[in-house]
Amino acid sequence: MTEPMNRALLPAGLHDVLPREAAFEATIVERLMAEFASNGFERVKPPLIEFEASLLSGPGAAMATQTFRLMDPVSQRMLAIRPDMTLQVARIATTRLANEPRPLRLSYGGQVLRVKGSQLRPERQFGQVGVELIGTLQPTADAEVVLLAYRALKAAGVTNISVDLNVPTLVSSVCRGLDLPEDETFRLRQALDRKDAAEVAAVGGKAADLLTGMMGASGPADRAIELLAALDLPETAEADRRRLNEVVRLIRTAAPELMLTVDPVEHRGFEYQTGISFTLFSRGVRGELGRGGRYRAGGKAPAGDNGSSLSGEPATGFTLYLDTVLRAVPDPAPIPKVFLPIGTDPTEGERLRAEGWVTVRALDALDDPAAEARRLRCTHVFAGGQILSAV
Structure with a gap:
């Protein structure tokens, strides 16, 4: 089973x-x-x-x-x-x-x-x-x-x-301009993906020095642009x-x-x-x-x-x-929540939400609303017309 x-x-x-x-x-x-x-x-x-x-x-x-x-x-x-x-x-x-x-x-x-x-x-x-x-x-x-x-x-x-x-597209453009065969271009593309300078030199033929120079141009943008400008593409x-x-x-x-x-x-x-x-x-x-x-x-x-x-x-x-x-992104701060005991005027809840509070309504009459607020992970409780800490 x-x-x-x-x-x-x-x-x-x-x-x-x-x-x-x-x-x-x-x-x-x-x-x-x-x-x-x-x-x-x-x-x-x-x-x-x-x-x-x-x-x-x-x-x-x-x-x-x-x-x-x-x-x-x-x-x-x-x-x-x-x-x-x-x-x-x-x-x-x-x-x-x-x-x-x-x-x-x-x-x-x-x-x-x-x-x-x-x-x-x-x-x-x-x-x-x-x-x-x-x-x-x-x-x-x-x-x-x-x-x-x-x-x-x-x-x-x-x-x-x-x-x-x-x-x-730059490598393909260079290889096409130098009339390299497709199989050689493919092997060069794989070597460049691995940043394998030795393989580029081994299979690159007349493109080897140029492609090695392009690899060396990687880095901060201003330096890269300067190095690329010096290459005879x-x-x-x-x-x-x-x-x-x-x-x-x-x-x-x-x-x-x-x-x-x-x-x-x-x-x-x-x-x-x-x-x-x-x-x-x-x-x-x-x-x-x-x-x-x-x-x-x-x-x-x-x-x-x-x-x-x-x-x-x-x-x-x-x-x-x-x-x-x-x-x-930094972890968000806990959202302040206000617990509203049974009997709270609905307009008070509307006012609190308009001010940016999240409200949680009680579903039963309670002897200790603050304790219930803590149980429900509310940070505050509404009592006597005021927002009080539930901690």
Whole structure:
């Protein structure tokens, strides 16, 4: 005879969010969304499940191995549970909002589910909030989303924020400009992902010195820009370099205090990005706060695309990961709660709530309201027309 399953047991990577943490998360989401809205980004709300063929088309194919699938008993078609919300917002922009004026600014927030977690993020279900800026190729758009991510995180209470800028297309542009064969480019890409300078030198051929120089340009943004400027890049990579220079200049002008770094050869996690991309961190906090970058909404850009192809609409944006963001924000102070004994005038409760108090009503007549207040974890009790400490 099998033992009954523990009802509190959940699958790996899933967990319940209990009252205090749930309230804290809701508060942080409100702060982030308010910052997005104040910068002109309008909120959309896509469904949790979509047709697989739609959700995983184009750039969505990069998330195929992380996607849960199930059969729709109504349509008899395969459905997919969203592993990321960026793909859905891009779909909305290029279909339902196709006739809206560009650039289109959209924001979103919700839960996503993935097949498996990672070493840094073991959670399989977690919250995302973010924005998408769709319909423009201007470097000012790249800078706008980086700066908005920075300011939104600051508004939520995150400190010691840093941004690492990347150009996922730069290596491909260099290899294409030097006419390297695809298999060699692939091996170089893998070596660069591992930051394996010896392997780059061994297989890089005529690109070895140039790619090694690009690896050495990683670090603080001003130094990286200076080192990249000294490299003799092929013409195919010039557009990427010019855009990076301009985006760094714009960010530096608007937020000189921001810790800004550049890694020109980083590619992992940016498989469907087509230009300037970035990762957000907070010193001392495990994992990434979020990621963003340029991509093609509604289409799949060819390898090495620098954002100028006609495959889909040009777009850029970012996603913040709430599990990491919450780790980066100081624990909230306990919420003051006032216990209202039976017989308290309802208008008094309304007045207290208008003043910002949380009220908890008694459901029975009590000899010792203060003791009941303490039992229910209320900090205060209303008695004789006054708010008294329950401690």
